[in-house]
Amino acid sequence: MIRFEGVLKAYGSLEVVKKLDLHVLEGEFLVLIGPSGCGKTTTLKMINRLIEPTSGKILVNGQNIMEMNPVTLRRKIGYVIQQIGLFPNMTIMDNVDLVPRLLGWDREKRINRVYELLELVGMDPEVYANRYPNELSGGQQQRIGVLRALAAGPSIILMDEPFGALDPITRENLQDELKNLQSKLNKTIVFVTHDMDEAMKLADRIAIMKDGEIIQLGSPESILRNPSDDFVLEFIGKHRVNSCELEKVESIMKTNPVTTDPDRKGTEMLALMKRKGVNTVLVVKNDKQLIGVVTIEKLDNKQNLTYKAEYLADTGLPVITAGSPAREAFDLLVSQKLEYLPVVDQNRGLLGLVTRTSMVNALASVVWGEEELS
Amino acid sequence: MSAVFSIALEHLWLSVAGVFLACVIGVPMGIVILKIRVLAGPVMGVIDILQTIPSLAMLALVMFFFGLGNMSLITALFIYALLPVVRNTFIGLTGVKSELLEAGKGMGMTGWQLLWQVQLPIALPVILAGFRVAVVTSIGIATIGTLIGAGGLGEPIWRGIQLVNTPMILSGAVPAALLAIIADYSLGLLEKSVVSRGLQVKNTN
Ligand SMILES: Nc1ncnc2c1ncn2[C@@H]1O[C@H](COP(=O)(O)OP(=O)(O)O)[C@@H](O)[C@H]1O
Numbered sequence: 272m273i274r275f276e277g278v279l280k281a282y283g284s285l286e287v288v289k290k291l292d293l294h295v296l297e298g299e300f301l302v303l304i305g306p307s308g309c310g311k312t313t314t315l316k317m318i319n320r321l322i323e324p325t326s327g328k329i330l331v332n333g334q335n336i337m338e339m340n341p342v343t344l345r346r347k348i349g350y351v352i353q354q355i356g357l358f359p360n361m362t363i364m365d366n367v368d369l370v371p372r373l374l375g376w377d378r379e380k381r382i383n384r385v386y387e388l389l390e391l392v393g394m395d396p397e398v399y400a401n402r403y404p405n406e407l408s409g410g411q412q413q414r415i416g417v418l419r420a421l422a423a424g425p426s427i428i429l430m431d432e433p434f435g436a437l438d439p440i441t442r443e444n445l446q447d448e449l450k451n452l453q454s455k456l457n458k459t460i461v462f463v464t465h466d467m468d469e470a471m472k473l474a475d476r477i478a479i480m481k482d483g484e485i486i487q488l489g490s491p492e493s494i495l496r497n498p499s500d501d502f503v504l505e506f507i508g509k510h511r512v513n514s515c516e517l518e519k520v521e522s523i524m525k526t527n528p529v530t531t532d533p534d535r536k537g538t539e540m541l542a543l544m545k546r547k548g549v550n551t552v553l554v555v556k557n558d559k560q561l562i563g564v565v566t567i568e569k570l571d572n573k574q575n576l577t578y579k580a581e582y583l584a585d586t587g588l589p590v591i592t593a594g595s596p597a598r599e600a601f602d603l604l605v606s607q608k609l610e611y612l613p614v615v616d617q618n619r620g621l622l623g624l625v626t627r628t629s630m631v632n633a634l635a636s637v638v639w640g641e642e643e644l645s
Numbered sequence: 646m647s648a649v650f651s652i653a654l655e656h657l658w659l660s661v662a663g664v665f666l667a668c669v670i671g672v673p674m675g676i677v678i679l680k681i682r683v684l685a686g687p688v689m690g691v692i693d694i695l696q697t698i699p700s701l702a703m704l705a706l707v708m709f710f711f712g713l714g715n716m717s718l719i720t721a722l723f724i725y726a727l728l729p730v731v732r733n734t735f736i737g738l739t740g741v742k743s744e745l746l747e748a749g750k751g752m753g754m755t756g757w758q759l760l761w762q763v764q765l766p767i768a769l770p771v772i773l774a775g776f777r778v779a780v781v782t783s784i785g786i787a788t789i790g791t792l793i794g795a796g797g798l799g800e801p802i803w804r805g806i807q808l809v810n811t812p813m814i815l816s817g818a819v820p821a822a823l824l825a826i827i828a829d830y831s832l833g834l835l836e837k838s839v840v841s842r843g844l845q846v847k848n849t850n
Pocket residue numbers: 282287305306307308309310311312313314
C-alpha cells in the first residue's frame with residue numbers, strides 16, 4: 272500500500288530520516304513511535320509530500336508519489352494533525368465536506384456524506400452540522416478532524432499525534448472510537464504517537480524509531496516479547512512488567528471445574544454441589560463438550576429437581592477460547608459482571624474455568640511478584 | 646439645510662473614494678507581500694514614511710501633480726488610507742494559524758483555495774478594522790481639502806474661521822463629526838454581518 276524504499280531526508284548535513292525501508296500493508300494500522308525529534312512527523316509528511324525526501328522512493332499503490340500531482344495525491348489521503356486545524360470560519364458541515372467539495376461532488380451527495388459521518392461518531396447532524404468549531408469541545412473538535420479526513424473515502428489516513436492535546440479521558444474515548452471505526456472501515460492508517468499505551472491499544476504493527484531509523488518493527492506483542500535492544504526495552508518499560516497482558520487465559524484458569532453429564536437429575540446435581548461446595552456445575556456432553564451451566568438458584572424449585580441437567584442448563588453463557596489473552600477474560604468478567612468464565616477449545620471442548628478468584632490471584636502475582644503466590 | 650446635506654454627501658463621497666481606491670490597490674498589495682515575503686519590509690517601510698508626511702504638506706505635494714480640485718484630495722486620502730489597509734491585510738493574513746495552512750495544504754487545497762477559503766475569511770475582521778480606521782481618518786482629513794479647491798464640509802469650516810462666524814463653522818464641523826461617528830458605527834455593523842459567525846461567537850465551553 273505504502274512503500275518506503277531507501278528514503279532519506281536531510282536538512283543540510285543533518286539526516287533526520289535515514290535510509291528508511293518500510294512497507295505499510297493494506298488495511299493495516301501502523302503506529303510510528305519514538306522520542307521527540309526522532310523523525311516521526313517527517314516520515315509521515317513525506318507520504319503526502321508536505322515534505323519531500325532528499326533521496327529514495329515512496330510508492331503509494333505501486334505509484335511513485337514524486338511522479339504524481341501533489342494536490343491530487345493529498346486529496347486521496349486523509350490527514351489529521353495534533354492541533355486539529357478545523358477552519359474557524361466554516362461550519363462543521365463545511366469543514367467535514369472540504370475534500371469532497373474540492374473534488375467537486377454534488378451538493379446532495381456531500382450533505383448525505385456529512386450526515387452519515389456525524390452519525391457514525393454519535394453526533395446528531397441536526398445539532399452539529401451548522402455549528403462552528405469554537406462551539407465544540409476539544410474532543411468533539413478532534414472527532415470532526417477525524418471525520419474530515421474520512422470524508423472523501425480515502426483508503427489511506429495519516430494521523431500525527433491526533434489525540435496528544437486531549438485530556439486523558441477524552442483521549443481514551445477517541446482511541447476507542449478510532450479503533451471501532453477502523454474495524455468497520457478497514458483503512459490503511461499510519462499513526463504517529465509518543466505514547467506507548469496508545470500504540471499498544473491501536474496498532475496492528477508498531478515501528479519504533481530512534482534518530483531517524485526504525486529500530487524495531489512488529490506486532491505489539493512481538494515487541495513486548497522480544498525487544499530488540501535496551502532502547503526498546505526502556506521505551507516499553509512499564510508494559511513489560513505488566514506481563515499479565517501477555518499471558519494466555521490457560522495460565523490463569525482452574526483446570527478441574529465441577530462437571531456433570533447431561534442425564535443427571537436436578538436432585539443429583541444438588542447433592543454434587545453440596546459435596547463439592549460449589550454453587551454451579553458445568554454440563555458437558557461426552558465428557559468434554561460444554562453444553563451449559565446449572566446454578567443453584569435453578570434448583571431452588573421442586574419441579575426443576577426432577578428434570579435432567581440437559582434441560583436445566585443455561586446454554587447462553589459467555590465463554591472464552593483457549594489462546595486468548597488473559598486480559599480478555601478479565602475484561603469480560605468485569606464488563607459483564609460474570610462470576611466465572613469457562614475456557615473452551617475450538618470445538619467447545621471444556622478446558623477449565625476462570626473465576627474472579629483465579630483472576631485476583633493472577634493479578635496479585637503481577638503486583639506483588641510470583642513468590643508470594645501460593 | 647439641504648445645502649449642508651448635499652455638501653456632507655459630497656464630503657462622504659470624497660473620503661470613501663480615497664479609501665476605496667486604497668482597498669482596491671492595498672488589499673492585493675497585502676496579499677503580494679504575504680506571498681513574496683521579502684517585499685514586506687520595503688513596502689511597509691515606504692507606506693510608513695508616506696504616512697508621516699503632514700497632511701497639509703501632502704496636499705501641497707499632491708496638488709503639484711494633479712492641480713487644484715477633488716482629484717488631488719482623493720489621491721492624498723488614498724495615500725493615507727494605504728497604510729491601515731495594507732498593514733491590516735498583511736497582519737490579518739499572517740495571523741492565520743500555521744496549523745490551518747498545514748491542514749488545508751495537507752488535504753489538497755491549492756494556494757489560491759487556501760487564500761480565498763481560509764486566509765481571507767479569517768483575516769477579514771482585521772482587514773475591515775483597517776478599512777474602518779481609514780474611513781474615519783479620511784473624513785477628518787477631507788475637511789482640509791478645501792485648501793486645494795476640493796469640495797466637502799471643509800469649505801464652511803474654513804470660511805467660518807476666516808469670517809469669525811461660529812454658526813458657519815459649526816454648520817461644517819458638526820456634520821463632519823456626525824459623519825465620522827455614523828460611518829464608524831455602520832462599518833461596525835457591516836463587520837458583524839460579513840464576518841463568519843465562527844469567528845465572532847465566544848467559546849461556550
Ligand atoms: N525544516 C527543518 N529544518 C531543519 N531541521 C528540521 C526541520 N524540520 C524538522 N527538523 C528536525 O528534524 C528532526 C525530526 O523532526 P520530526 O520529524 O518533527 O520529529 P518527531 O515528529 O519525531 O518529533 C528534529 O530533530 C527536527 O529538529
